Amino acid sequence: MKYAVGVDIGGTTVKIGIFEENSKIVDKWEIPTVTEGNGKQVLPDIAKSVLAKLSEHGIEKSDVLGIGVGAPGAVDDKGFMPNGAVNLGWAPFNLAEEFGKEIGDIPVKGANDANVAAFGEMWQGGGRGHSDMVAVTLGTGVGGGIIIGGKIVAGATGAGGEIGHIHIVDDEPDTCGCGGHGCLEQYASATGIVRLAKRRLAKDNEPSVLREGEVSAKAVFDAVKAGDKVAGEIADQFGYYLGKGLAAVANVVNPQVFVIGGGVSKAGEILLKFIEPSFKKYAFPPCRGAKFAMAELGNDAGIVGAAGMIINK
Amino acid sequence: MKYAVGVDIGGTTVKIGIFEENSKIVDKWEIPTVTEGNGKQVLPDIAKSVLAKLSEHGIEKSDVLGIGVGAPGAVDDKGFMPNGAVNLGWAPFNLAEEFGKEIGDIPVKGANDANVAAFGEMWQGGGRGHSDMVAVTLGTGVGGGIIIGGKIVAGATGAGGEIGHIHIVDDEPDTCGCGGHGCLEQYASATGIVRLAKRRLAKDNEPSVLREGEVSAKAVFDAVKAGDKVAGEIADQFGYYLGKGLAAVANVVNPQVFVIGGGVSKAGEILLKFIEPSFKKYAFPPCRGAKFAMAELGNDAGIVGAAGMIINK
Numbered sequence: 001m002k003y004a005v006g007v008d009i010g011g012t013t014v015k016i017g018i019f020e021e022n023s024k025i026v027d028k029w030e031i032p033t034v035t036e037g038n039g040k041q042v043l044p045d046i047a048k049s050v051l052a053k054l055s056e057h058g059i060e061k062s063d064v065l066g067i068g069v070g071a072p073g074a075v076d077d078k079g080f081m082p083n084g085a086v087n088l089g090w091a092p093f094n095l096a097e098e099f100g101k102e103i104g105d106i107p108v109k110g111a112n113d114a115n116v117a118a119f120g121e122m123w124q125g126g127g128r129g130h131s132d133m134v135a136v137t138l139g140t141g142v143g144g145g146i147i148i149g150g151k152i153v154a155g156a157t158g159a160g161g162e163i164g165h166i167h168i169v170d171d172e173p174d175t176c177g178c179g180g181h182g183c184l185e186q187y188a189s190a191t192g193i194v195r196l197a198k199r200r201l202a203k204d205n206e207p208s209v210l211r212e213g214e215v216s217a218k219a220v221f222d223a224v225k226a227g228d229k230v231a232g233e234i235a236d237q238f239g240y241y242l243g244k245g246l247a248a249v250a251n252v253v254n255p256q257v258f259v260i261g262g263g264v265s266k267a268g269e270i271l272l273k274f275i276e277p278s279f280k281k282y283a284f285p286p287c288r289g290a291k292f293a294m295a296e297l298g299n300d301a302g303i304v305g306a307a308g309m310i311i312n313k
Numbered sequence: 314m315k316y317a318v319g320v321d322i323g324g325t326t327v328k329i330g331i332f333e334e335n336s337k338i339v340d341k342w343e344i345p346t347v348t349e350g351n352g353k354q355v356l357p358d359i360a361k362s363v364l365a366k367l368s369e370h371g372i373e374k375s376d377v378l379g380i381g382v383g384a385p386g387a388v389d390d391k392g393f394m395p396n397g398a399v400n401l402g403w404a405p406f407n408l409a410e411e412f413g414k415e416i417g418d419i420p421v422k423g424a425n426d427a428n429v430a431a432f433g434e435m436w437q438g439g440g441r442g443h444s445d446m447v448a449v450t451l452g453t454g455v456g457g458g459i460i461i462g463g464k465i466v467a468g469a470t471g472a473g474g475e476i477g478h479i480h481i482v483d484d485e486p487d488t489c490g491c492g493g494h495g496c497l498e499q500y501a502s503a504t505g506i507v508r509l510a511k512r513r514l515a516k517d518n519e520p521s522v523l524r525e526g527e528v529s530a531k532a533v534f535d536a537v538k539a540g541d542k543v544a545g546e547i548a549d550q551f552g553y554y555l556g557k558g559l560a561a562v563a564n565v566v567n568p569q570v571f572v573i574g575g576g577v578s579k580a581g582e583i584l585l586k587f588i589e590p591s592f593k594k595y596a597f598p599p600c601r602g603a604k605f606a607m608a609e610l611g612n613d614a615g616i617v618g619a620a621g622m623i624i625n626k
Contacts, residue, residue, distance in 0.1 A: 074599055077462070083599065132469050146565065149390070153461050155567025156445050157599045165597035166561045170483075178597055248479045252459065252565045254468025284478035284491055286387055286396065286470045 008302025074158030118145025120305025239274025261295025321615025387471030431458025433618025552587025574608025
């Protein structure tokens with residue numbers, strides 16, 4: 001039996017999984033991410049933990065096909081991180097090479113965490129059976145991962161799939177985290193939805209359950225499900241902008257499927273009815289047939305995808 | 314010595330080239346495209362012509378690595394044309410399989426003509442040395458071709474790279490050929506530039522050489538070079554919209570380089586100074602470093618790319 005290891009490095013914890021080459025999971029666990037000292041302990045900590053678990057399971061290094069590592073920053077297809085990783089304190093360096101030195105004798109492949117999660121959803125999740133897929137992560141921001149012909153599109157500087165910063169609105173006064181104005185992320189992320197909600201609520205005094213507690217993306221979609229009219233208008237706006245942004249993406253790479261994940265996606269398939277009308281309006285007719293599916297792997301998408309990059313290379 | 318053949322099927326002529334595997338051209342020629350009878354003669358005519366020329370050059374079929382065929386319509390990565398080819402009268406069919414039957418014993422690969430031309434520019438033209446490239450064709454419409462990791466992005470329905478239909482403007486009253494309103498093609502194609510010019514000229518009576526003859530994209534850029542202020546404003550608008558559209562493309566696939574071709578590109582590098590400011594304004598910072606280059610192969614891009622798909626598969 002051959003194995004692959006998937007590693008998903010986050011700002012507070014590192015998730016790790018050992019998989020059989022047939023995709024069955026052997027073990028998964030977490031270790032804390034120690035960011036002190038510019039994160040210099042992160043890779044040695046992971047290597048130590050992986051080697052200990054392999055030994056615990058009686059798996060020889062020579063039976064490990066490779067280790068896939070997803071990291072929170074741009075990673076090019078050589079494993080280089082041109083901007084390092086701000087959350088971990090990392091300066092620019094080659095993630096795959098450096099982790100290779102720590103782990104020894106096992107091939108290492110590095111990629112951006114969102115792209116790795118996208119790969120996981122293609123292999124084992126909502127994108128199963130497809131090779132041309134766009135993963136859309138609706139969280140604090142809007143991230144994405146593009147898979148073409150079964151391969152991650154890393155991009156020239158590791159920023160492939162950064163669809164959250166597609167320009168969508170011309171007269172946006174607020175500034176996006178990237179310094180721009182009118183990025184998709186300003187309307188379709190959890191924080192974007194809150195912004196849309198506050199604007200709508202400030203517009204008039206129409207009654208809404210959203211006036212009663214703290215406004216969050218979850219509160220908006222719970223209210224939508226309860227039939228709240230104002231919440232429905234906010235969801236319409238969210239869907240209008242997201243559909244428009246995804247139509248642009250479809251006109252570039254013409255995917256088979258969009259897989260929607262991230263915290264906002266916990267609202268469920270109801271999201272799709274807000275996204276699809278605007279998507280179909282703005283997508284070029286031959287690209288309009290793209291399917292929409294919900295992500296299925298949740299927090300495991302990263303370790304599954306990281307191992308999947310090794311098994312399905 | 315091994316060879317590859319490149320075929321570029323257009324609405325009036327078919328361009329054909331025989332190349333050595335080191336990329337040197339052996340011969341190139343054209344035959345008329347006979348579209349009568351729903352274009353049923355097109356593939357037999359090409360096969361007959363190719364076989365005659367191979368024989369003339371003393372090249373055995375067994376020394377031909379393959380024939381690449383670019384066709385004017387969507388072609389998926391299996392060589393299937395889901396919409397056929399309107400200009401040729403073709404119904405949906407598998408181009409690669411059918412041409413394979415005509416030519417016999419030589420591998421055939423089919424692709425969309427714009428994507429094939431993009432591949433040619435990557436292999437031998439303005440995109441040389443790059444593997445992540447977007448070709449932008451500014452002609453009657455705006456076409457595109459995306460190359461990632463040295464491979465054409467055909468798309469789920471063969472419509473990869475159809476960037477001319479990215480939605481750019483919200484309040485456009487005119488209808489695009491695709492039925493939409495505000496597509497990139499309505500501002501950045503040769504006909505789009507004429508539209509922008511007519512609008513600008515109708516706005517006031519400011520003197521301009523463009524008021525003297527027929528307005529064309531060429532006339533606009535000739536006037537720009539002669540220092541005409543009104544023409545400069547029209548070019549600014551063209552560049553603003555095109556830069557904005559290409560920024561969206563960059564935020565999706567993060568290419569190393571954009572290669573600008575098509576009739577409008579005959580204006581030369583002066584185009585870039587109108588495109589780049591808006592591109593840099595709207596592209597996500599890590600994607601902003603994409604280079605811009607002019608296409609170099611002109612009408613040969615199709616045959617070079619079609620043969621290149623075989624040689625660099």
